[in-house]
Amino acid sequence: MNLRPDPTFHATPKLAMEAPAENLAFTLMLSPDGSQPDGLAIVDVDPNSETYSQIVHQVIMPNTGDEFHHFGWNACSSALSPLTGHAFLERRYLIIPGIRSSRIYVIDVKEPLKAKIHKIIEPEEVFSKTGYSRPHTIHCGPEGIYVSTLGGGGEDGTDGPPGIFIMDCETFEILGRYEMDRGEQTKHYDFWWNLPRDYMVSSEWGLPPQFENGIVPEDLLSNKYGHKIHFWNLRERKNVQTIDLGANHQMALEIRPAHDPSKDYGFCGVVVDTTNLQGAIFTWWQKDDGTFEAKKTITIDPVPADADDLPELLKGFGACPPLVTDIDLSLDDKYLYVACWGLGEMHQYDVSDPMNPVLAGKVEIGGIVKKTPHPNGKTFGYGPQMVEISRDGKRVYWTNSLYSTWDDQFYPGERGAAMVMANVGENGGLTLDENFWVDFPDGYRSHQIRLEGGDCSTDSFCYPSV
C-alpha cells in the first residue's frame, strides 16, 4: 500500500499520454514444444541506453508446458475511482496465466531488473474454485482482478462454458466466478469495459478442442468458431445483449473500447470471413436507449497466391488471408492498429470517425507469402501479431507468434521470435525503426508486450479527457 496513488495511475487517457515515456517493456517468451520453461523478458526500450532493444533480465518459470499468451497488471488507472476503493495499490505485479497449463504466475516487477516470482497459483486451484480452465485476458476491475478463461471444466475444457473469474488484487486469491447470468455466452476470448457507463463487452474464439492441437479446418469451414460479442451489465454481472456478427465472421477476438469513457463505442477484430477470406473490424456502440449495435467498418482483402507458396492448410484456397489476429487503439482514440498476421502487414487506421476508418499508414514485414525482411536486413519470421502502443502514441511495438500449434500450421518450421518497433508520424504514417530489434534466446517465441507504467491495452480510465 502506498501513501499516495501510484504515479503511473492517471485519471484520464490524456494525462496518461503526457506522462514520461516507457523505458522498459515486458515481453512473454514461450517454448512452443514445451521443452523449456516459459519466461518473461524485460527489454530495454530507452533509446539513450547502451542496452537499447536488448533483453536486460529474464524471469524463467519453474515449470514447462504453460504456454504464455496474454498477461496484465495487478492494478491500473482504474484504481483512481473512489467507487473501487483501491486508490493506494501499487502497479507492481504482472499476472501471467499459462493458457495450456491453467497455472497462473504473479511476478513482482517493482525492481524490473530483479523481477521475480511472487506467487504461483496451481491449475488445481483454478479448476476447483472456478470450474474454468485456460486463463487468458487480465483487467483490473471494480472488485479486483478479472481473468477471462477459454475453457470450462473437465480434461478437454468442454464441461460447461468458459467465463471470467475474479482474483483479489492484494492477496491474489481466487474469489470465484464473475457471471450471474451468462445468457447465450458459451465461448470466450477477450473482454473489456467502460467503467463509468458500467458495461462490459466480451468476445469468442473457440473451445479448447478447437485450438489446442491446432486450428480445425472443418470447424472453421462450417463456421463453428465464435462469431458473437456479448454485452454485460458490469456490476449486475448479467449478459444484457448478444450481437451475432454473422456466422461467417469467424473468431471475434480483441475488444478495444474507446479509452475516453465519455465515448460510447469501441472495436472488435474478426480473424477471417469464411465467405471471402477477408479480415474485418466491427465498430460497436451504445445507443441512447442503452442497447448496443455493431457494424462492419473495415475489411481487408486476401491476396491471391500460388499454392506452392501456401502452407498445406491454405493450398486449396489459392489466396493468402489477412488473418486479423490483434488490434490496439491509441490512448487518444485516434489510431487503430490492425495486425494482419497472414499477409505480413501492420495497418494503421485513423478512426477519429469510428464509423468511417481511413487507412493512414502501413508497414510490411514477414508474411506467409511476402516474407518481407526487416529494414535492418534480418528475417522476420511469421507475421506481425501482438501489438502494443506507447502511451504517448508515438511508438508501436509488436511480436510475431500467434499460438504455438497455429504458428506451425500457417508457418511450418521454426521461424524464430521477434520484437520490432515502428515510429508514428506527426500526421499518421508508420515506419519501422531500423535500430530496434530484439534478439530472443534460442527455442523461444515471443507473445504479448506490456510497457512499463501501463500501455494502450491495460489501463481503464474513469474520467473523460476533455
Place this chain on the structure above:
Amino acid sequence: MEAVNSATALWWAVVASGIYHGVNPGMGWPLAVSAALMDRKRGSLYKALGALAIGHLIAMAAILFPFSALLFLAEWQREIQIGAACLVIALGIYLLINRRHPRFLARVPPTKLALWSFLAAMAHGAGLMLVPIYLGICRTIETDAGHAAADSLMAGNAGIAVVVALAHTLAMTVSGGLVAVGVYHWLGLKFLSKSWFNLDVVWALSLVLVGVLSLLFLH
C-alpha cells in the same frame, strides 16, 4: 461558562469532521467531477454532490437516531456514553488491524451515488465518529436545562441529532463541493492523483482518539 465552551468546541468538531470527510476523495467528490465531464454539463456536478450528500446524511442519521432514542434512559446516560466511546475505539482498532477495503462497495453501480455514499460512510464508521461528539453536546445542554421532563428531553436530543447530522453533512458537501468545482474549472484532474493521501491509518486513529477523549471528559 465551561459548558458553553465545551459545547462550542464540540460543534466545531462536528463541522471539522465534515470538512475532513468532504475533502477526502474517498468520500466521493471525484465522482461529481466525473459526472459533469461525462454529461458535459456543469449541472451534473451539483446533482452528483446532492446525491452524495443525501447518502451521507442518511448514514449519519441512521447512526445518531438510535443513540438519541437510548438517551431516553436518562439515568443510564453515563453508561451509554462509555459504551459509545468503547464502540468507536473498537471500530478504530478493527480498521487498524483489517486494512482491506470492503468489496461490496465496488458492487454499487455508478448511477446509484446516494446508495454508494451511504454505504461508504457506514463502512468507514463516519457516523459512529460523530456519536461521542453528539452525546457530549446533549450532555452540555442538559446541564443547562437541569432536570427537564423525559419527553421534552427526548425531543430535544432528537432535534440535536438532526442538527448535528445536517451541520456535518453541510460542512462535508460544501468542502467537497468546493474541491470538485475547483478541479472541474481550474485545477484539472491531475489534482486528484496529486492530492489524494492514504488516510486509512489516520482515520482509524482518529476514531480511537475521539473515543478516548470522550472517555476522559466523562468525569
